[in-house]
Structures are given as C-alpha cells and as structure tokens.
Amino acid sequence: MAVEDKHISYRIYLVAFGIFVMAIAIAVKLTNIQWVEGDYYRKLAKERTVRNFVIPANKGNIYSADGSLLATSIPNYEIRFDAVTPKAESFEKNVKSLSDSLATVLGKSSSFFENELRKARANKNRYYLIARNLSYTQYFKIKGFPLFNLGAYKGGIIIKQETVREHPIGKIAERTVGYERTSNGESYDGKGIEWAFRKYLNGKDGKILKQKIAKGQWKPIRDINEVDPQDGYDVISTIDVYIQDIAHHALLKQLELYQADHGCVVVMETKTGHVKAISNLGRATDGTYFETTNYAVAESHEPGSTYKLADLMALLEDKKADTSTVYDSKGGVIVYSGKKVRDSHEGGYGKISLARGFELSSNTVMVQAVYDNYKNEPSKFVNHLNNFGLNRPLGLSIKGEGKPYVPQPSDKNWSNISLPWMAFGYGVSITPMQTLAFYNAVANNGEMVKPQFVSEIKEWNRTIKKYEKEVLNPRICSPATIAKLKAVLANVVKKGTASKLYSKDFSMAGKTGTAAVNYGKAGGVGKYYASSFVGYFPADEPKYSCIVVVHKPSTALNNYYGADVAGPVFKRIAQKIFTDAPSTNEIKNLDRKIPKQENNYDAYYSKYQKKQQIIPNLKGMSGMDAVALLGNLGMKVKVIGVGKVKKQSLEAGQNLVINTTILLELS
Numbered sequence: 001m002a003v004e005d006k007h008i009s010y011r012i013y014l015v016a017f018g019i020f021v022m023a024i025a026i027a028v029k030l031t032n033i034q035w036v037e038g039d040y041y042r043k044l045a046k047e048r049t050v051r052n053f054v055i056p057a058n059k060g061n062i063y064s065a066d067g068s069l070l071a072t073s074i075p076n077y078e079i080r081f082d083a084v085t086p087k088a089e090s091f092e093k094n095v096k097s098l099s100d101s102l103a104t105v106l107g108k109s110s111s112f113f114e115n116e117l118r119k120a121r122a123n124k125n126r127y128y129l130i131a132r133n134l135s136y137t138q139y140f141k142i143k144g145f146p147l148f149n150l151g152a153y154k155g156g157i158i159i160k161q162e163t164v165r166e167h168p169i170g171k172i173a174e175r176t177v178g179y180e181r182t183s184n185g186e187s188y189d190g191k192g193i194e195w196a197f198r199k200y201l202n203g204k205d206g207k208i209l210k211q212k213i214a215k216g217q218w219k220p221i222r223d224i225n226e227v228d229p230q231d232g233y234d235v236i237s238t239i240d241v242y243i244q245d246i247a248h249h250a251l252l253k254q255l256e257l258y259q260a261d262h263g264c265v266v267v268m269e270t271k272t273g274h275v276k277a278i279s280n281l282g283r284a285t286d287g288t289y290f291e292t293t294n295y296a297v298a299e300s301h302e303p304g305s306t307y308k309l310a311d312l313m314a315l316l317e318d319k320k321a322d323t324s325t326v327y328d329s330k331g332g333v334i335v336y337s338g339k340k341v342r343d344s345h346e347g348g349y350g351k352i353s354l355a356r357g358f359e360l361s362s363n364t365v366m367v368q369a370v371y372d373n374y375k376n377e378p379s380k381f382v383n384h385l386n387n388f389g390l391n392r393p394l395g396l397s398i399k400g401e402g403k404p405y406v407p408q409p410s411d412k413n414w415s416n417i418s419l420p421w422m423a424f425g426y427g428v429s430i431t432p433m434q435t436l437a438f439y440n441a442v443a444n445n446g447e448m449v450k451p452q453f454v455s456e457i458k459e460w461n462r463t464i465k466k467y468e469k470e471v472l473n474p475r476i477c478s479p480a481t482i483a484k485l486k487a488v489l490a491n492v493v494k495k496g497t498a499s500k501l502y503s504k505d506f507s508m509a510g511k512t513g514t515a516a517v518n519y520g521k522a523g524g525v526g527k528y529y530a531s532s533f534v535g536y537f538p539a540d541e542p543k544y545s546c547i548v549v550v551h552k553p554s555t556a557l558n559n560y561y562g563a564d565v566a567g568p569v570f571k572r573i574a575q576k577i578f579t580d581a582p583s584t585n586e587i588k589n590l591d592r593k594i595p596k597q598e599n600n601y602d603a604y605y606s607k608y609q610k611k612q613q614i615i616p617n618l619k620g621m622s623g624m625d626a627v628a629l630l631g632n633l634g635m636k637v638k639v640i641g642v643g644k645v646k647k648q649s650l651e652a653g654q655n656l657v658i659n660t661t662i663l664l665e666l667s
Contacts, residue, residue: 049211050210051210051218052209053207053218055205055206055208056163058203059073059165060202060203062177062235062237063234064239064244065238066240066242068241071168072166075139076133076164077138078129078161079139079158081128081157082157082213083123083126083156084121084124085153086156094146095118096110101142101145105142106130116128152221165194173278173279175191175291175294176278176294177192177193177194178192178194191294191398193454196397197397200235200465201235205229206229208225233457234458237455238272238275243277243577244276246576251569255550258557259287260551260552261283261551263295264296265546265547265573266296266436266547270440270536270542273437273449273450274455279291294398294400295432296549298401299431300402300431301515301517302515302530303532304424304513305514305562306439307428309439310384313384313481314381315369316480318373324354325369327352327353329349329350329351329364330364332346337416342364344561358488358492358496359488359491359492361511361512366424370420378419388438389448389473390438393434394451396433396450396453425515426515433547436451437451439510439511439536443486443509443542447475449469450471454467486509490509490539492511492535498510498533503571506537507538507539508536509535509537510534511533511534511535513532513533514529514562528552531550531553532547533570546573614654614656615650616629617652619648619652620644621644622645623666634659635662636659639664641666648662649663
C-alpha cells in the first residue's frame with residue numbers, strides 16, 4: 001500500500017513539474033509578445049481592424065472657351081446604417097420619424113423603411129443599405145434626418161462618397177475631352193485633355209480612418225477626415241461649343257449621306273492655333289456614328305492632292321518655276337518607270353500654267369513640275385518638305401499623335417518612282433491635324449503655330465497657368481511665295497476643283513484632295529477613297545482654318561471626290577460662322593456729348609415730369625423688358641414665372657404712383 005502511494009506521489013510531482021514548465025513557457029511567450037514583439041503585434045492588429053482609406057479628390061472641371069462645361073465631377077453618395085450602434089432608447093425614439101423622412105426622399109412608404117430598420121436592428125446588421133447613387137442635395141438632407149443627425153457613433157449612419165465624371169454636352173468632342181475607366185466600369189481614354197492635364201485636374205486625395213465591422217465591412221471611426229481631399233484645378237479648353245456644334249452636325253450629315261466609314265473635321269483659329277472645334281465620327285454596325293477614335297490627331301495616311309501645296313511652295317521658293325510656267329498635261333497620262341500617273345479629267349487639260357494645274361489639281365502638271373526640276377537632286381525637294389515640318393509630329397499636348405512619313409533619298413526603299421509619287425500625295429503619310437497646321441501657316445502669312453487645345457488653368461477666378469501661342473516656325477517661306485499661294489488657293493474655290501463651293505457672300509480658300517487608299521494591294525483588295533478639303537476663311541483676312549477628311553464614302557452615289565464629299569462640310573461651317581456669328585463692331589466716342597441733343601433731352605424731360613404718368617399695357621412683353629420699363633418708371637416689381645407677361649396686377653391706363661408694387665404673372 002505504501003509503495004502504491006509512493007507511485008501516485010511521483011505522478012503528482014511529474015504532472016506538477018509539467019504544469020510548472022508549461023507555466024514558465026507561457027510566461028516567457030507572454031513576456032516576448034508583450035515586450036519583444038509587442039509593437040509588431042499591435043501594428044498587425046491595428047492594420048487588420050483599423051485602416052486608412054483614400055478619399056478621391058474631386059477633379060477640376062473642363063470648360064469650353066465660351067464657359068460651357070465639357071467635363072465635371074459629380075459627387076455620388078451611398079448611405080448605410082449600422083443598426084447595432086444606436087442605443088435602444090435613441091432607436092425607438094427616432095425610428096418612426098426617420099422612416100417618415102426617408103419616405104419623402106427615397107419614394108417608398110414609411111412603413112417599409114420602419115420594417116426594414118427594425119429587421120436590421122433585430123438581425124444586428126451593421127451595414128444595412130439605405131440608398132446609393134444619391135446626389136449631394138439628397139445626401140445632405142438624409143444626413144440631417146432624426147437619428148442620423150447624431151452622427152456615426154450615436155446614430156449609426158455610414159456614408160460612402162465617390163465621384164462620377166460627367167460630360168454635360170454629351171458625346172460631342174468626347175475623344176478630345178477624354179474620359180476615364182473606374183471600378184464602376186466607366187470608360188477610359190488616356191489620349192484626351194483629361195489625361196494630358198491630369199496633374200492639374202486630379203487634385204490631391206484625402207484619407208479617412210475606418211474600422212472593420214462584421215462581414216468584412218468597414219465604417220468610418222469619426223465624422224471628420226484624417227486628411228481632407230483638395231480639389232483639382234479647372235482647365236479652360238479652346239473649344240467653342242457653338243462652332244463645335246456646327247462642325248459636328250455638318251460632318252455627321254455628310255457621313256450619313258455617303259454612308260462613309262469614318263471622318264473628322266477640325267476648325268482652328270488662324271493666328272493663335274486654338275482648336276475651336278474637333279469632331280471624329282466612326283460608323284457603328286447599326287449605321288449610326290459616334291466618337292470612336294481621334295482620327296484628326298492619330299490617323300496618319302496618304303493625303304493625295306492636298307499635299308500639292310508643298311510642291312508649289314518648294315518650286316516657288318527655289319524659283320524653279322513660277323505660277324505662270326506652262327506645262328503640257330500630255331493627254332492626262334504620263335509614265336515613270338512603267339507606272340502611269342493620270343489626271344482625273346480624261347484627256348488631260350492641254351497646255352496650262354502651273355497655277356492653273358494646281359487649281360484643277362492636275363496630277364500630270366504637278367508631277368512634271370517637281371520631277372523635271374528635282375530629278376537630279378531629289379534631296380533638295382525632300383529637304384524642303386522636312387523644313388516645312390512635314391516629316392515630324394507637331395508635339396501636341398494630348399497623347400496619340402500619329403507620325404508623319406516623308407521618304408528620304410538615303411532610305412533603302414527609295415526608288416525611281418518615289419519623287420513623282422510624292423508630288424501628288426502618295427508614298428507619304430500625314431495626319432489631318434498636321435496638314436491643317438501646314439495650311440494654317442499659309443493663312444497666317446508664313447508663321448506656323450502649334451495647334452492648342454487648352455488656353456489656361458484656373459482655380460476659381462485665379463489663373464494658375466496661361467498657355468501662350470507657340471510658334472513652330474516663324475517663317476515657313478518668303479512673303480512673296482505666301483502671296484502667290486494665297487492667290488491660287490482662293491482660285492481653287494473661285495474657278496478650280498472646288499468651284500461648286502464658291503459663294504459671293506463669303507470668301508473661302510483651300511484645296512481638294514482625293515486619295516486612293518490601299519491602291520497598292522494585289523488585285524486592289526480593300527481599296528477605297530479618302531476625300532478631303534483643307535483651307536481657311538475669309539480668304540482675304542483669314543480668321544479660321546479648317547480640314548475635313550471623309551474615309552470610304554459609298555461608291556453607290558458614284559462620287560467620291562473631295563470637292564463633293566468633304567467640301568460641303570467646310571462650306572457649311574464657314575457659312576454658319578459668317579451668317580450666325582454676332583457682330584462685334586466697336587463704337588467709338590460713345591460717351592461724347594452733343595450739346596444740341598443734351599438741350600433737347602433736358603427740355604423733354606422737364607415737360608415729361610410735369611405730365612401725369614400712366615401704367616403701360618405690358619401683356620405680351622418679355623418679362624425682362626417689362627421689369628426694366630417699370631423700374632425706369634419708379635415702380636417696384638414682383639414676378640411669378642418666366643417668359644412673357646400674361647397678367648398684370650394693376651390695369652393699363654391707371655395713374656402711376658411712384659414706389660407702388662405691381663405683380664407680373666409670366667407665361
């Protein structure tokens with residue numbers, strides 16, 4: 001028996017020793033956690049339960065030159081309810097009035113909200129959705145409702161804010177304005193003003209501290225932010241909404257008429273390079289058109305006859321030929337290395353001057369002029385094209401500019417037909433915007449300016465940065481050459497290929513172009529035409545330059561020439577700007593007083609003051625005019641509604657008493 005007791009004592013000692021060792025290990029571990037690794041575990045616990053979340057800053061607005069909103073950030077709110085947080089007394093006291101208030105804003109019955117709130121309370125739902133996609137006004141109202149006005153800790157309100165980018169004028173100029181893709185699935189385009197000027201528009205994000213609650217949800221710890229977001233600056237674009245609307249619809253009408261694949265139009269202010277309108281429309285599978293790609297900026301292609309202006313400029317600058325130099329069109333066909341160059345007019349034009357050849361867009365005349373004068377020194381001609389800037393991008397502020405291409409005599413692919421083909425716009429590549437900048441330099445008396453899409457950066461009324469005119473080439477050619485080029489460009493419209501566009505009411509100058517695209521493919525597979533017109537108006541004192549390019553017009557109408565497809569768009573834009581633009585003539589010496597008029601006025605005024613005034617008949621008069629008239633008569637006016645006056649509280653013909661109040665009801 002004693003032996004058995006002894007064995008039990010050993011077991012007890014062994015268990016006690018084991019427990020003692022475990023206690024020492026636990027103590028060591030606790031000491032290690034508390035003092036050695038304490039900071040690490042405290043940091044880990046905090047990261048898993050409390051976290052800083054980014055509050056995106058409101059982006060700045062993008063405005064048109066006339067002050068219209070092109071892009072703006074709209075705050076979007078989501079409100080949820082932590083049903084566990086409010087005390088029972090506060091919940092019961094406010095739940096009915098909160099439900100009544102929510103019903104007035106969210107369009108559901110008070111009983112619905114009361115049932116839902118009580119259900120959330122019973123289920124201990126800490127993230128019950130009240131409403132999403134709320135405007136700021138709706139959010140502000142709901143935030144002040146009973147219970148919610150106690151805040152996050154006592155009232156249980158959880159607020160989530162996002163910003164949504166809106167384009168108030170719709171899809172017009174969308175590719176140039178640019179847009180973004182967010183987690184909500186909105187679109188993104190990194191090639192517009194939005195992307196190019198993001199460092200000004202984006203502002204600085206804020207931070208808000210949130211605590212993890214049930215089901216992986218997070219709610220703000222306090223009502224105030226850790227760091228408040230700073231809104232971005234506003235960007236003032238050069239786009240004029242009025243001109244943009246004209247250009248967009250003029251292009252759209254022509255694309256629909258010719259069932260074209262795509263097209264673009266750009267209107268630019270001659271002296272500054274400010275792009276006043278830019279439209280890029282592509283055809284969808286259902287036949288409608290929308291902004292698919294910024295063709296004007298990105299699409300580099302063979303231009304065709306619009307490139308002939310470079311031929312004429314080089315020839316005149318080198319004095320290789322003059323506008324009066326005569327060439328034989330040789331029946332409309334000439335051959336170089338077995339390849340034929342044809343005129344669009346069958347049989348050619350006979351013997352005509354170089355100027356007339358340009359006006360009629362004769363391929364045979366222009367190619368002969370270039371080839372005969374530069375065949376022994378092609379690099380001299382090509383150097384002119386390089387000096388004109390036709391071999392390099394403009395360096396636009398927005399991304400995605402296409403690269404122009406001018407073959408160089410040193411290239412391994414230079415051949416015997418390179419020079420003659422360049423002379424009528426083939427074997428080279430250029431974007432519509434680059435072509436426009438070149439023509440604009442002629443309109444601007446030789447000064448080539450960079451096209452600009454933004455004029456300034458502003459914070460409210462304070463200018464942060466102003467973008468001045470940027471000159472790419474102060475003198476692209478001599479004044480004598482400019483004068484001759486302007487004359488022939490005006491004659492293209494008066495008596496050349498664009499004579500259908502001529503109007504005695506307003507002057508235009510420019511050049512037509514018709515290029516066969518994919519003409520070099522075997523069997524002509526995929527071949528189509530690109531029709532263009534580029535020029536400026538008015539012809540004598542250019543204010544705007546413009547280019548129109550239409551790709552793949554339907555051959556069903558049996559017409560694909562630049563004058564007929566692209567030209568009418570140009571004319572419509574020029575016509576609308578000429579006829580609809582308000583006059584801004586300055587009237588000088590407006591404040592100068594004429595003694596005779598002053599005496600007559602004083603005499604009339606004295607007579608008028610003695611006469612009893614009567615209340616006029618205001619019915620049918622615009623509200624603004626009526627208020628001004630009554631104000632001048634010394635009456636007080638109250639107005640209901642907008643439009644024209646349909647009722648007045650004091651009848652016409654009554655004696656007028658100064659400072660009497662009259663009520664006007666407008667239609």
